[in-house]
Amino acid sequence: MSALQFNPATYDDFLRLAQEATVVPVAITLPADIHTPVGVFLKVAGQASDVCLFENHRLDRRLPPYAFLGLAPRWIITGSDGKVELRTPHATLKRQETLLQAVRRRLRADITARLEGIPSLASGAFGYLAHEAACHLHDVPPRAAPTVEGAVAAFGIVIVFDHARQQLHLVVNVSTDGRSERLEAEYAEACAAIKALAQQLDGPFPDLPLVAAPSAHAIVTPLTPQQFRLAAEKAEQRILAGELHCVTLAQRLERPTSADAFAVYRLLRADPEPPGTFFLGFGETTIFGSLSDNLARGVGSTLWAYVATHERPIGATEAEAALTVAELADDELAHNQHLLFVDAARNDLGQIAAYGSLDLEALANVEQTPTLARLTSTLQAQLAQGCDYLDVAAARLPSALWTGLPKRPALRLITEVEPVRRHHFGSLLYLLSPQAEAAVCETRQVVEVTRQVARFHAFANLTGDTDISAALVSGAKSAQRIAAAIERAEQSRPSNA
Numbered sequence: 001m002s003a004l005q006f007n008p009a010t011y012d013d014f015l016r017l018a019q020e021a022t023v024v025p026v027a028i029t030l031p032a033d034i035h036t037p038v039g040v041f042l043k044v045a046g047q048a049s050d051v052c053l054f055e056n057h058r059l060d061r062r063l064p065p066y067a068f069l070g071l072a073p074r075w076i077i078t079g080s081d082g083k084v085e086l087r088t089p090h091a092t093l094k095r096q097e098t099l100l101q102a103v104r105r106r107l108r109a110d111i112t113a114r115l116e117g118i119p120s121l122a123s124g125a126f127g128y129l130a131h132e133a134a135c136h137l138h139d140v141p142p143r144a145a146p147t148v149e150g151a152v153a154a155f156g157i158v159i160v161f162d163h164a165r166q167q168l169h170l171v172v173n174v175s176t177d178g179r180s181e182r183l184e185a186e187y188a189e190a191c192a193a194i195k196a197l198a199q200q201l202d203g204p205f206p207d208l209p210l211v212a213a214p215s216a217h218a219i220v221t222p223l224t225p226q227q228f229r230l231a232a233e234k235a236e237q238r239i240l241a242g243e244l245h246c247v248t249l250a251q252r253l254e255r256p257t258s259a260d261a262f263a264v265y266r267l268l269r270a271d272p273e274p275p276g277t278f279f280l281g282f283g284e285t286t287i288f289g290s291l292s293d294n295l296a297r298g299v300g301s302t303l304w305a306y307v308a309t310h311e312r313p314i315g316a317t318e319a320e321a322a323l324t325v326a327e328l329a330d331d332e333l334a335h336n337q338h339l340l341f342v343d344a345a346r347n348d349l350g351q352i353a354a355y356g357s358l359d360l361e362a363l364a365n366v367e368q369t370p371t372l373a374r375l376t377s378t379l380q381a382q383l384a385q386g387c388d389y390l391d392v393a394a395a396r397l398p399s400a401l402w403t404g405l406p407k408r409p410a411l412r413l414i415t416e417v418e419p420v421r422r423h424h425f426g427s428l429l430y431l432l433s434p435q436a437e438a439a440v441c442e443t444r445q446v447v448e449v450t451r452q453v454a455r456f457h458a459f460a461n462l463t464g465d466t467d468i469s470a471a472l473v474s475g476a477k478s479a480q481r482i483a484a485a486i487e488r489a490e491q492s493r494p495s496n497a
Contacts, residue, residue, distance in 0.1 A: 156175075238413060303380065456483075
């Protein structure tokens with residue numbers, strides 16, 4: 001291995017940064033031409049219980065142009081029922097407060113030094129807000145305990161793929177906490193950890209872990225297909241009565257599995273359409289899935305919100321694609337419904353935008369991808385004084401697309417007709433570096449695996465004039481893809497015998 005060029009290059013440089021910050025990154029930059037995010041994950045994180053992987057597959061301009069892999073958390077905060085648990089390498093603390101309150105307090109203690117050429121998000125926080133956190137934000141009575149609010153972590157080791165520059169950054173974040181003693185030793189330990197990581201990247205791929213096979217594989221649900229249809233019919237009646245514009249109902253499915261969670265993720269990420277995917281491990285629970293095109297992005301004080309609705313397959317030929325695009329451009333009902341979601345995004349940003357700064361950059365454009373056409377709009381605003389990127393996440397939850405409009409009546413209906421908590425359906429994934437950069441993304445297909453049980457959802461988008469049978473069939477497709485991926489992962493799993 002050739003000599004590594006550390007950044008900061010010397011302890012004296014590191015000490016100067018530590019005098020102005022409480023978190024100082026140490027990094028090296030390598031060529032990324034022979035590495036992939038999945039390959040690096042398998043080599044360095046395959047057995048980790050606390051881990052984060054974020055990928056921007058299509059190099060979507062709306063997402064940060066990186067893939068992130070986080071390991072060895074400096075701290076993790078998980079929230080449930082208005083209580084939080086903070087875990088660090090040295091202690092575990094519990095408090096009576098919401099997840100966002102705890103995360104804001106912890107982030108204020110992290111003053112991060114900036115390294116030239118290293119993305120600020122490498123020293124930031126990665127996490128998700130579960131759908132149930134919206135109950136606290138909108139004063140809707142929460143369901144019976146336990147109700148998951150989400151989790152967020154700041155990682156000690158972060159590997160960054162800079163796709164634009166074809167570079168790989170290995171970063172170790174050192175928590176100095178304002179100390180001056182033992183820093184030389186910690187700088188040396190960070191350099192040693194980076195060397196060990198670089199050696200792992202040059203090593204062979206390990207075998208996937210073996211998981212004991214469960215005794216059953218049947219999918220079970222607390223809401224039978226007949227009950228789910230009755231709930232959809234009830235929701236349609238509420239829409240026709242003028243209480244709602246639209247609502248999305250979810251049906252949770254559970255399936256025991258012997259598949260390794262990352263093996264299932266690898267199969268789901270092969271879908272060419274989602275702009276990004278994520279894989280989060282917090283203790284015994286793993287959450288992974290894909291992102292939708294609805295997201296908010298912040299750089300400095302400038303915010304953008306992107307709204308995408310009414311996806312339609314474009315067919316196999318150029319003529320079919322042109323016909324789909326033309327039909328969508330002329331679909332008055334689709335445009336009117338799209339405007340409702342644009343207004344919802346405008347209201348969300350209006351809560352945190354500086355007065356007079358909210359602007360509509362693009363409205364109801366027909367955007368075409370290799371497989372789909374959809375309506376898209378873009379809003380821009382300046383972050384109001386006194387607001388931060390956590391306020392952006394709070395303003396965007398719940399997603400109007402996966403909940404309904406208006407949000408509060410839709411939340412109340414969901415709580416009434418769905419017998420179990422959604423948790424991860426309609427959740428938000430976020431990456432943020434305070435006052436520097438953030439991405440707040442709506443999730444799409446989400447799978448939770450806890451103690452060899454996979455949980456995922458089918459859904460039904462309802463608008464008052466919906467063909468309920470067609471909506472149930474359409475909303476079951478993502479669940480069918482997940483179930484098929486789990487089965488394929490099990491079939492390719494090495495035998496325990």
